Amino acid sequence: MSVQIEILSEVELREPVFLAAWPGMGHVALKAFVFLHEALRAHNLAFVEEPEFFRIPGIAIQDGLVQSTLLPKSGFYYLKQDGEASDLLFFVGDQQPVGGKEYHLASALLNFAGSLGVKRVITAAAMPTAINHYQPSRVWVTATHEDLLSDLSPYCDRVLREGQISGMNGLLLGVAKQLGMEGFCLLGEIPFYTTEIENPKASMSVVRVLGKILGLQLDLRELEELAEETEKEIDNYLLELQQREQEEDKQTEDQEGPVTVH
Numbered sequence: 001m002s003v004q005i006e007i008l009s010e011v012e013l014r015e016p017v018f019l020a021a022w023p024g025m026g027h028v029a030l031k032a033f034v035f036l037h038e039a040l041r042a043h044n045l046a047f048v049e050e051p052e053f054f055r056i057p058g059i060a061i062q063d064g065l066v067q068s069t070l071l072p073k074s075g076f077y078y079l080k081q082d083g084e085a086s087d088l089l090f091f092v093g094d095q096q097p098v099g100g101k102e103y104h105l106a107s108a109l110l111n112f113a114g115s116l117g118v119k120r121v122i123t124a125a126a127m128p129t130a131i132n133h134y135q136p137s138r139v140w141v142t143a144t145h146e147d148l149l150s151d152l153s154p155y156c157d158r159v160l161r162e163g164q165i166s167g168m169n170g171l172l173l174g175v176a177k178q179l180g181m182e183g184f185c186l187l188g189e190i191p192f193y194t195t196e197i198e199n200p201k202a203s204m205s206v207v208r209v210l211g212k213i214l215g216l217q218l219d220l221r222e223l224e225e226l227a228e229e230t231e232k233e234i235d236n237y238l239l240e241l242q243q244r245e246q247e248e249d250k251q252t253e254d255q256e257g258p259v260t261v262h
Helices: 025-039 102-115 146-155 168-178 200-214 221-256
Strands: 005-007 017-021 043-048 074-079 088-092 120-129 139-143 182-191
Touching (some): 017 025, 025 120, 025 200, 025 221, 120 200, 139 146, 146 182, 146 200, 182 200, 200 221
Antiparallel strands (some): 043 074, 139 182
């Protein structure tokens, strides 16, 4: 089984750093890296379009007509930086691959990145904790090597010493280490009760820390505005959930009927 990577342009990169993300809890990683490559105006480099790697959920219908099936597209983007700063290579995946093909996909992507000179890999993920959605999102870190972890710790709030990072955002680092690369993952805190809700506040925290590590100048106002809007949306969601529970409790009480005393 081979992964077909269609290269759109030839480019030589200087000591590139590889930043890769897929959808996950709170879309923390995906939102952070999509924001980064768009804000930095990274250029298209290549894309992966492999039907057997992805699950197609169904078809779209518009005005009564079946639309053509759209396959998930995963793309590589690059940014050449001025001075002595390392160039950046991004990979953004539309969706997680089907079970059993994750390792093969990770190996193919890393081999392609390695052919461009990549030796360091960066991913991101969500860190569900007992915070509420108004609290700041702290950033945790884990790395492939102890010396790298020591270098990164001053930039982050916590070190993830034990645990698991699911999906490609975690697996990619394990495969990278196996291939002789180094790397790290930044995990943005989200409340336990918002794992299914997009969390731009956590993405913003990850981007802010990554900006310091890589020396990037970033305008985060877009993410700040999204974070404020999301707080209000979560408030409404929790209120609706509370009202629904109260209505269900009332229906249960009505069904029990009156108590008869003799």
